[in-house]
Amino acid sequence: MEFITLSNGLKIPQIGFGVWKVDNETEAPAAVEEALRVGYRHIDTAAVYKNEEGVAKGITASGVPREDIFLTSKIWNDDIRAGRTKEAFQESLNRLQTDYLDLCLLHWPVEGIVEAWRALIELYEEGKIKAIGVSNFKEHHLDKLQDAGLMTPMVNQIELHPQLPQQEFVDYLSKKGIQIEAWSPLMQGKFMEIDLFHKLAEKYGKSPSQIVLRWHLQLGRIALPKSVTPSRIQENLDVFDFELSSEDMSAITAIATNVRIGTDPDKI
Ligand code: NAP
Numbered sequence: 001m002e003f004i005t006l007s008n009g010l011k012i013p014q015i016g017f018g019v020w021k022v023d024n025e026t027e028a029p030a031a032v033e034e035a036l037r038v039g040y041r042h043i044d045t046a047a048v049y050k051n052e053e054g055v056a057k058g059i060t061a062s063g064v065p066r067e068d069i070f071l072t073s074k075i076w077n078d079d080i081r082a083g084r085t086k087e088a089f090q091e092s093l094n095r096l097q098t099d100y101l102d103l104c105l106l107h108w109p110v111e112g113i114v115e116a117w118r119a120l121i122e123l124y125e126e127g128k129i130k131a132i133g134v135s136n137f138k139e140h141h142l143d144k145l146q147d148a149g150l151m152t153p154m155v156n157q158i159e160l161h162p163q164l165p166q167q168e169f170v171d172y173l174s175k176k177g178i179q180i181e182a183w184s185p186l187m188q189g190k191f192m193e194i195d196l197f198h199k200l201a202e203k204y205g206k207s208p209s210q211i212v213l214r215w216h217l218q219l220g221r222i223a224l225p226k227s228v229t230p231s232r233i234q235e236n237l238d239v240f241d242f243e244l245s246s247e248d249m250s251a252i253t254a255i256a257t258n259v260r261i262g263t264d265p266d267k268i
Helices: 028-038 052-062 077-081 085-096 113-125 139-147 167-176 187-193 195-204 208-218 230-235 246-253
Strands: 003-005 011-013 042-044 070-075 101-106 129-135 155-159 179-183
Touching: 028 052, 028 230, 052 085, 070 085, 077 085, 077 113, 085 101, 085 113, 101 113, 101 155, 113 129, 113 139, 129 139, 129 179, 139 167, 167 179, 187 208, 195 208, 195 246, 208 230, 208 246
Parallel strands: 042 070, 070 101, 101 129, 129 155, 155 179
Antiparallel strands: 003 011
């Protein structure tokens, strides 16, 4: 595993295990246990995924100590709007059966983000969260936090993949010292439809998903692939033993269509 260092010095594993759409009862316990068994040490959940209990079960079953796991959850939009960030945070802790989070994010930039961000800062300063950040924030949303004189988020988790590389925004975040977490790093499975990934897979003796994930890693960002399939869970972590050439990195970036797969943060 390789690590990225956040602006407060905290180290975060560069590959995290995403669990959106992973069922709380039937999938999350086994998928999380398997992910930890094969070596993931970073899990990305959210209150709205409604699988925090299942994630906790998987962690317990794995036997991996809590302190060896980088655990992220997110404050959902209704809680941000209702001004109940601290309550929502505590509810996530209860479901996750833990007394701290490694990273807590505001899930989307809805009405109430400045107050919600103040609440997360307080929780961070009380030591209940090791790092705090946002998700799906564009520049004008980050400006609101800055205009209120508040701490710069350590992380922005955004939709990012070869179809949507967001280069200008990536450069902006990097100047601000905000680390990027790429959500839907595998384009929700659509990478399999693109010939280039199959060609490069053959060239490097790796799989198409490993080529896509390697592209993310070489660009220095954190990627959160999701899978409930044991062979894929393992495959997506086996990405640290090869290097894409700069020509192949550019060829991947050139497939950009700049079309989102998920929701535009301005339309939430
Ligand atoms: P993703 O990781 O880009 O793709 C997941 C899809 O790809 C699943 O259908 C999975 O199938 C398939 N897949 C995974 N590995 C594969 C492989 N090696 N070969 C072939 N197919 C493979 O999609 P995502 O879940 O949208 O994004 C990942 C994570 O980002 C989420 O789980 C969540 O943690 C986070 N996220 C955050 C936000 C946000 O608003 N902050 C939004 C979306 C996602 P199987 O599961 O059937 O194997």
